[in-house]
Amino acid sequence: MAVAYQRRLLTIEEYHQMIEAGILSEDERVELIRGEMIEMTPIGNRHAGCVRWLIRSFSSTFASRAIVDAQDPVSLGEQQSEPQPDIVLLRYREDCYRSQQPRPEDVLLVVEVADSSFIYDRDVKIPLYAEAGISEAWLVAFPSDSVFSYCDPSPAGYRKVRQYRRGDVITPQAFPDGSFAVDEILG
Amino acid sequence: MAVPMTKRRLLTADEFQRLAAQGFFPEDERLELIRGEIFEMSPIGDRHAVCVMLIEDMLADLRPKGIVSTQNPLRLSRQLSVPQPDVVLLRRRRDFQSRPPYPEDVFLVIEVAETSLVHDRDVKIPLYAENGIPEAWLVDLNSDTIFVFRRPSSRGYQVTREYRREDEISPEAFPEFRVSVRQILG
Numbered sequence: 001m002a003v004a005y006q007r008r009l010l011t012i013e014e015y016h017q018m019i020e021a022g023i024l025s026e027d028e029r030v031e032l033i034r035g036e037m038i039e040m041t042p043i044g045n046r047h048a049g050c051v052r053w054l055i056r057s058f059s060s061t062f063a064s065r066a067i068v069d070a071q072d073p074v075s076l077g078e079q080q081s082e083p084q085p086d087i088v089l090l091r092y093r094e095d096c097y098r099s100q101q102p103r104p105e106d107v108l109l110v111v112e113v114a115d116s117s118f119i120y121d122r123d124v125k126i127p128l129y130a131e132a133g134i135s136e137a138w139l140v141a142f143p144s145d146s147v148f149s150y151c152d153p154s155p156a157g158y159r160k161v162r163q164y165r166r167g168d169v170i171t172p173q174a175f176p177d178g179s180f181a182v183d184e185i186l187g
Numbered sequence: 188m189a190v191p192m193t194k195r196r197l198l199t200a201d202e203f204q205r206l207a208a209q210g211f212f213p214e215d216e217r218l219e220l221i222r223g224e225i226f227e228m229s230p231i232g233d234r235h236a237v238c239v240m241l242i243e244d245m246l247a248d249l250r251p252k253g254i255v256s257t258q259n260p261l262r263l264s265r266q267l268s269v270p271q272p273d274v275v276l277l278r279r280r281r282d283f284q285s286r287p288p289y290p291e292d293v294f295l296v297i298e299v300a301e302t303s304l305v306h307d308r309d310v311k312i313p314l315y316a317e318n319g320i321p322e323a324w325l326v327d328l329n330s331d332t333i334f335v336f337r338r339p340s341s342r343g344y345q346v347t348r349e350y351r352r353e354d355e356i357s358p359e360a361f362p363e364f365r366v367s368v369r370q371i372l373g
Contacts, residue, residue, distance in 0.1 A: 005306045008218050008225040014211070021209060023202050030196045037196035120193050 009035025012075055012082055031073070032082040033124060040084065041117045050113045050140060050187060051086050058089060061178045066092050066108060074110075075101055076132040083125055086140075087111035089172065104132040108174040113140040126150055130158045136173045140185055147182050197223025200264045204287075207260070219260075221310060223267035228303075234328055235301045238371060239273045242297055242326075245366050246276055252361070253294060254279050261296075262287055263318045270311055272296045276358065290318040294360040297324040304329065312336055316344045322359045331372050 010018070015032045018024050029040040043051075051070060058068045069088040076082065089109040090102050097106070110129050114121040118141050129137045130153040137158065139148040146165045150158035151173055164170045164182045171179045198206075203220040212218055217228040231239075239257055246255045254277045260269045274297040277288050296315050298307045304327055315323045316339040323344065325334040332351060336344035337359055350356050352372060355365045 005229065005303065005310075006227045008216070008227045017211060018206070021206065021211065023198070023206065024196070028196070039194045039196050041193070117193070124193075 007036070009080060010037065011035070011080055012077055015082060029084075031084050032080065033128065035080040044115060046142065046187065047086075047113050047115055050185065053184065053187065054087050054111060054113075057180060057184075058087065061180075062089065062175060064092060065175065066090060067096060069102070074104070074107065076104060076128065079128055079131055081128055081132075083128065085110045085125075085129075086113045089174070104134050107134045109136045109138065109172050110134055111138045111140065113142075115142045118143050122148075127157050129153070131155050138170070142186070145186060147185055195224060197267055198225070199223070199267050200262045200269050203269050204260065204262065217271070219271050220267065220269040221314070228271065232301050234373075235273075235299050237373070238299045238326060238328065241373070242274050242299075242371055245370060246274065249276065249358075249361060249364060251279060253277060254283075256288065260287075261290075261293070263290060263314060266314055266317055268314055270314065272311075272315075273299045276360075290315075290320050293320045295322045295324065295358045296320055297326065299326045299328065301328045308334075313343045315339070317341055324356070326371060328372070333368055333371065 010032065012032065015037070024030055030037050031040055055068055055070050062068070067090040069090055071084050071086060072088065073082045073084050074088055087110070088102070088107055090097065091106045091108055112121045112125060121139055126137055126139060130150065133153050135151070135153060137150040141148060146163050147170055149162050149164065149170060150160065152159035166183050166186065168182045169179045170182060198220060200220060203225070206212065219226050219228055243255055243257050246253070256275045256277055258271050258273060259275070260271050261275060262269055275288070275293055276295040278292045278294060280292060298311060300307045307325055312323050312325060316336065319339050321337070321339060323336040325336070327334065332349050333356060335348045335350060335356060336346070338345035350368050352369045354368045356368060357365050
């Protein structure tokens with residue numbers, strides 16, 4: 001039998017209107033993923049600590065060469081998505097993007113920290129970043145005690161994936177001089 | 188795709204109706220809130236439309252005891268749902284100007300299914316049962332059958348009966364009022 005019913009997906013504009021209409025409150029942890037409002041998993045201590053460490057290290061390493069964003073929404077218009085990655089490293093702009101929301105091409109690196117959300121992050125969010133053309137993504141995976149790096153985005157996903165384990169050093173593609181010890185990222 | 192460890196942010200009936208009142212959704216979209224999620228309703232075919240019209244005309248004989256409401260939202264707040272049943276037979280109330288109809292005002296809900304049988308039977312009928320709506324009819328245009336559901340419970344209707352063209356049905360609330368299935372199915 002033909003499926004007569006379909007979920008009504010939201011556009012980014014409608015999602016914003018829903019926030020403006022007061023349906024979604026500012027402190028609700030919700031992100032728009034492919035037209036659906038998804039509740040984000042609560043952040044545990046280890047996750048929060050890892051994000052703090054990344055903010056501190058990225059900020060001191062990239063000082064005036066990039067802007068470090070933490071848990072702010074990134075609009076991916078074509079994908080009808082507005083995820084809130086744990087960390088976004090943005091191309092440097094004097095005005096800190098006050099006048100314009102960062103676009104996918106402004107993003108140098110996205111980092112997601114995953115404990116219980118590992119499969120969701122890997123199978124849903126990382127492919128979304130690839131489709132949007134975000135040049136590099138890291139997935140800090142507590143369950144496998146490693147960090148995955150994804151490069152070379154295409155509509156079908158990232159073409160290059162590498163797994164970094166304890167003892168390894170990982171370097172963002174955009175800043176070959178900045179390297180981070182996996183041990184320190186994982187804590 | 189399996190999406191483990193994630194939950195959709197569900198809407199309440201009040202949130203959904205508030206958005207509708209604000210003109211959030213385009214006027215020409217037929218949307219229902221079902222257990223917190225927004226669904227697009229299938230367009231109404233000719234046979235479905237005629238069937239609803241005939242039912243509406245028949246039930247008009249039940250005035251002034253009841254009000255017939257067609258394809259309007261019905262708030263089922265406990266289940267985060269606002270379906271739009273094809274026909275609702277409501278208790279007449281003087282205060283409908285100031286409050287919308289709630290499940291306790293409903294005598295009978297009727298759904299007409301042309302392409303939506305599975306969804307109506309497995310999703311919407313159980314929803315009406317959970318809300319204590321005393322009776323629901325499902326008019327299946329494919330099998331020329333009317334299914335009558337009674338005795339609502341939190342696990343669905345406890346009594347189901349099938350009626351065919353040669354049969355007559357009465358709403359439980361109006362046993363003296365008899366309609367022939369032929370009149371509805373054509």
